[in-house]
Amino acid sequence: MQPDNNPYLVIVVLMIAAVLFALTPLALAWIWSKKFSPRKPGPDKNAIYECGLESKGDAWIPFKAEYYLYAIIFLIFDVETIFLLPFAVSFTGLGPGAFIAMIVFLLLLVEGLAWAWQKGVLTWK
């Protein structure tokens, strides 16, 4: 095959052009900033921004993450509702198999809730 009628050549050229199109302004801005906005660091400028006040202590403290368990339980029951609603709407037209499947699904989730409750997750400490 001739190199000049390779069908992918155009795509390669366009890709290079696209990358250059994205990178050239960034490179120009970088070069410009090297010359015309030199870094001027300082203890105040590098300090943590806290609405102008001096920050007390370290800002990198672990945040109390208890809420995520509530969020997960909420999400599970949210999804449950999505399944329950169409089930309830078409309830009269469904056979006993669908009913048993839904009860199993519900029991699994209720079991999870009972487990979380028993673990004390629902009690805010």
Place this chain on the structure above:
Amino acid sequence: MIDEGLRTELSKQGIFALKLEELYNWGRKNSVWPLQFGLACCAIEMIATSMARYDLARFGAEVFRPSPRQADLMIVAGTVTKKMAPQVIRLYNQMPEPKYVIAMGACAISGGPFKQGYNVLKGIDRYIPVDVHIPGCPPRPEALLHAFMTLQKKIEDQSLTGAQRPRHLDANAPSEFPIPRFGAHDLEPPNNPDVWHPPVAVRTD
């Protein structure tokens, strides 16, 4: 350097001959982002200026930034108490260069009606360099717009090289301004002598 007459003729034909510096300043002056920062009643006028009726967005400055890291302009809008002054100066220090200050209203430029009080700073220009002062109590939004246009003019005229270049391009200029501490009776120091040059009353009689 292009001849002024030739430049005018060219611009009439729709050809704009510019120096790179002028293009840069044109972009800079039309995207001055103020710090979202109000101290007292002047802030209400500042808010009014940014709203639809006065529309600061016409000047490219509607993007009030909630962080000094993204702001170019500090509008000191209101009374600067001595309790607040260190915070104002710290915020100014935390803004990236190039940065500008508009002192808005009688309080910010001189202490205003509280000048005789014990707890109000008699002008923020005692600690940080102010580019535009606006008198008024409070100044009307039009006055802030005028201050803004004055600042734009100033940015437009700033040369990137030479003795008049902006502070951030001067390696010897300070990057930060000292933050005063609460002393026993007053802020210490009471002013920054590098910045504040009080006018000397010349009496001729």
